[in-house]
Amino acid sequence: xxxxxxxxxxxxxxxxxxxxxxxxxxxxxxxxxxxxxxxxxxxxxxxxxxxxxxxxxxxxxxxxxxxxxxxxxxxxxxxxxxxxxxxxxxxxxxxxxxxxxxxxxxxxxxxxxxxx
Numbered sequence: 001x002x003x004x005x006x007x008x009x010x011x012x013x014x015x016x017x018x019x020x021x022x023x024x025x026x027x028x029x030x031x032x033x034x035x036x037x038x039x040x041x042x043x044x045x046x047x048x049x050x051x052x053x054x055x056x057x058x059x060x061x062x063x064x065x066x067x068x069x070x071x072x073x074x075x076x077x078x079x080x081x082x083x084x085x086x087x088x089x090x091x092x093x094x095x096x097x098x099x100x101x102x103x104x105x106x107x108x109x110x111x112x113x114x115x116x
Contacts, residue, residue: 017044019052019078021106026052028104028111029074033058038067041076042083042090045109049076066093073097073114080108 019025019041026049029039039062041049046063053060067073075094077083085100097114104111 017047018081018108019045019048019076020080020108022048022052023055024106025049025076025109025111026056026058029053029062030056030058033062034072036065036068036070037062037072037074038065039063039074039076040091040094040114042078044081045076045078067096074103075100075112075114077110077112078108079110085110085112 022045033039039049041063050060050063053063065071075085077085077087094114097116099115100112101115102110103113
């Protein structure tokens with residue numbers, strides 16, 4: 001186990017879902033999310049972000065609720081895993097949104113606010 005700690009293999013492994021800036025992203029959302037807001041974090045980002053939401057005391061329903069017309073909607077794009085804003089991300093709800101504004105960037109991800 002000492003070898004794993006020294007090499008950092010767990011934090012850089014691509015064997016399971018990764019989002020290297022997940023903790024920083026969750027902390028940023030902890031100061032800005034309002035009830036009803038939705039955060040899309042497609043695979044492989046969803047599980048790590050959910051973990052950091054719990055650690056930050058955030059309501060994880062932000063990761064699964066159906067957005068209303070008054071909801072602010074965000075998309076976390078895991079650039080370290082090769083994703084981009086125009087990557088087919090699979091969630092049919094994302095098809096409702098046709099405009100995106102870059103909110104912030106991290107070394108491993110970008111966060112966009114989506115608009116209809």
